[in-house]
Amino acid sequence: MKRSDQLEQLRTEEFDCLVIGGGASGAGCALDSVLRGYKTALVEKTDFAAETSSKSTKLIHGGVRYLEQAFKNFDFAQLSQVRHGLEERHTVLKNAPHLARPLALVTPVFSWIEGLYFTIGLTIYGWFASGKDTLPGSKWLSKSEVKKRLPRLSDRIHSAVMYYDGQLDDARYCLAIAQTAAAKGGTVANHVEVNGFERDENGRLVAALATDLRTGEPVRIRAKVFINCTGPFADRIRLMANPQLSERIRPSKGVHAILPYEILGGEDALLIPKTPDGRVVFAIPFQGKLMLGTTDDDYDNLAKEPILDKREVDFLLETLNPYLNEKAQPEHVGAGFGGLRPLIAADPSKGTKGLVRDHEVEYDQNSSLVSLLGGKWTTYRLMAKDTIDFVEEKLLGEQRPCITDQQILVGGDNFDANQWQNLQQQTGLPEAICKHLNQHYGSAAPQLVEVLAENETWREPLHEQYPYLQGEVVYAARYEMACTVRDFLARRIRLEILDWDVAQQVSTKVAQAMGSELGWDQAQIESEAAAYGSLVQQFRVEAQV
Numbered sequence: 001m002k003r004s005d006q007l008e009q010l011r012t013e014e015f016d017c018l019v020i021g022g023g024a025s026g027a028g029c030a031l032d033s034v035l036r037g038y039k040t041a042l043v044e045k046t047d048f049a050a051e052t053s054s055k056s057t058k059l060i061h062g063g064v065r066y067l068e069q070a071f072k073n074f075d076f077a078q079l080s081q082v083r084h085g086l087e088e089r090h091t092v093l094k095n096a097p098h099l100a101r102p103l104a105l106v107t108p109v110f111s112w113i114e115g116l117y118f119t120i121g122l123t124i125y126g127w128f129a130s131g132k133d134t135l136p137g138s139k140w141l142s143k144s145e146v147k148k149r150l151p152r153l154s155d156r157i158h159s160a161v162m163y164y165d166g167q168l169d170d171a172r173y174c175l176a177i178a179q180t181a182a183a184k185g186g187t188v189a190n191h192v193e194v195n196g197f198e199r200d201e202n203g204r205l206v207a208a209l210a211t212d213l214r215t216g217e218p219v220r221i222r223a224k225v226f227i228n229c230t231g232p233f234a235d236r237i238r239l240m241a242n243p244q245l246s247e248r249i250r251p252s253k254g255v256h257a258i259l260p261y262e263i264l265g266g267e268d269a270l271l272i273p274k275t276p277d278g279r280v281v282f283a284i285p286f287q288g289k290l291m292l293g294t295t296d297d298d299y300d301n302l303a304k305e306p307i308l309d310k311r312e313v314d315f316l317l318e319t320l321n322p323y324l325n326e327k328a329q330p331e332h333v334g335a336g337f338g339g340l341r342p343l344i345a346a347d348p349s350k351g352t353k354g355l356v357r358d359h360e361v362e363y364d365q366n367s368s369l370v371s372l373l374g375g376k377w378t379t380y381r382l383m384a385k386d387t388i389d390f391v392e393e394k395l396l397g398e399q400r401p402c403i404t405d406q407q408i409l410v411g412g413d414n415f416d417a418n419q420w421q422n423l424q425q426q427t428g429l430p431e432a433i434c435k436h437l438n439q440h441y442g443s444a445a446p447q448l449v450e451v452l453a454e455n456e457t458w459r460e461p462l463h464e465q466y467p468y469l470q471g472e473v474v475y476a477a478r479y480e481m482a483c484t485v486r487d488f489l490a491r492r493i494r495l496e497i498l499d500w501d502v503a504q505q506v507s508t509k510v511a512q513a514m515g516s517e518l519g520w521d522q523a524q525i526e527s528e529a530a531a532y533g534s535l536v537q538q539f540r541v542e543a544q545v
């Protein structure tokens with residue numbers, strides 16, 4: 001994925017499909033379109049998964065809460081959402097096994113009646129899974145069984161019900177989809193923002209007018225079909241294509257706070273089944289930390305990044321603490337992040353938590369813009385399939401089979417969790433580092449090892465507490481299109497969402513390594529590191545931690 005080559009293609013070639021937005025939806029559409037043999041381009045304003053798709057709870061699930069709502073409200077839309085999620089769970093796990101894994105979730109209960117309720121509910125939940133699904137079914141655990149799995153849980157609990165869903169590294173999964181699209185012949189570029197369109201005499205779109213945000217240069221991209229996958233920002237593109245349209249998206253903010261792993265002290269996740277505002281909250285182990293979230297609030301300032309604030313920290317800790325013997329405190333919060341759900345507007349009098357998370361493919365007759373609206377991470381592949389099916393039928397006049405369910409993503413082919421031992425023999429690096437390299441890069445790890453061999457410094461860790469190496473920055477800039485310090489720290493590795501202190505501390509080293517690959521001078525190295533440092537400082541101020 002050499003960015004300069006991709007930009008040259010964007011400028012000079014004409015595409016069947018141009019996908020706008022490089023989150024899960026856009027990367028998914030680009031891959032599907034490429035695999036059906038269409039000449040496809042994908043452009044992303046910031047970085048792959050920079051917005052919602054790197055800020056999710058990271059569950060591959062049907063949604064137990066949606067199932068409960070479906071039954072309570074006789075709501076078939078919710079039910080089909082659950083069914084879609086559980087059907088896709090198996091495929092998401094299978095196609096990138098280095099980036100996704102089964103996760104046990106434990107729901108503590110305070111009486112046997114509650115235990116019975118959740119056992120019945122979670123058994124029904126399991127029935128919706130795909131026939132190919134291999135995850136274990138749900139199980140009622142005694143108090144002593146659950147305390148063995150999660151030793152820090154409160155002594156007040158009666159028992160717990162355990163079930164399985166999937167967990168993914170959302171940012172790297174999205175990158176792997178985009179990389180696979182590129183490997184199969186697609187043209188993909190990050191830091192390219194679409195800010196206008198050219199039309200023919202009938203008002204139909206013929207070219208997108210974009211800007212390369214790294215250089216400020218204009219990029220005109222010609223295509224037959226334009227697919228808007230900009231998630232919470234979808235209305236901006238819709239109205240750019242046709243100002244007569246009315247707004248459809250109702251963004252909803254959700255945040256997570258990051259705590260030390262030891263707060264819960266086990267490999268399983270905790271599901272808190274009821275919050276004061278009628279939602280569920282998860283405490284999930286993720287890459288050595290505990291991720292606590294989420295919230296659900298209307299959000300209308302799309303120009304401002306939705307970051308974790310003090311009120312949200314307090315709410316999340318108050319929700320978690322009744323389930324612990326030793327209470328978590330605000331000073332335990334080491335990082336946090338917020339994202340915007342791209343919910344489709346329904347009745348404005350309802351809160352966002354009542355809105356269905358299913359997707360819709362919208363077609364604007366006047367401009368011919370296709371927009372993929374709503375949806376969830378879990379169903380990204382299905383959403384992309386529906387979109388490209390529609391595009392084929394309505395606009396391209398063809399019918400080619402969708403094969404994304406069979407497409408193993410970059411890094412996932414022949415993945416073996418024990419491969420870290422070979423990496424260790426080859427490199428002599430410590431076990432924790434080799435495990436991290438294997439899990440992060442999968443079958444692409446040997447290519448990374450070649451980069452490490454170029455320079456002794458690249459074998460050195462960025463920070464002694466974490467397994468990340470300086471050479472990963474070079475690798476990310478060379479092969480994964482990382483262009484900024486934040487591309488690397490927030491999305492190529494996940495340090496920004498795990499540990500603000502350390503992310504800030506290593507930002508200069510990251511800028512230096514990235515600068516050596518991308519040809520930055522000293523002034524640029526310093527300004528990129530300083531800009532990142534102030535951003536993280538702003539996160540701290542807002543969360544007051």
Ligand SMILES: Cc1cc2nc3c(=O)[nH]c(=O)nc-3n(C[C@H](O)[C@H](O)[C@H](O)COP(=O)(O)OP(=O)(O)OC[C@H]3O[C@@H](n4cnc5c(N)ncnc54)[C@H](O)[C@@H]3O)c2cc1C
Pocket residue numbers: 020021022023024025026043044045046047048049050051052053054055056057058059060061192193194195229230231232233237252253254255294295338339340341342374375376377378379
């Ligand atoms: C707090 C939270 C928790 C969630 N948890 C889960 C979960 O556990 N499981 C699950 O299945 N789902 C979950 N979701 C939902 C899921 O994350 C989203 O549905 C999904 O990531 C949306 O992907 P997207 O590609 O549609 O949007 P985005 O990821 O936001 O991507 C849209 C992209 O378009 C780009 N863009 C915008 N304007 C332009 C432009 N003019 N030119 C070029 N590019 C542009 C943006 O930069 C952005 O990267 C969660 C969501 C939130 C907010």
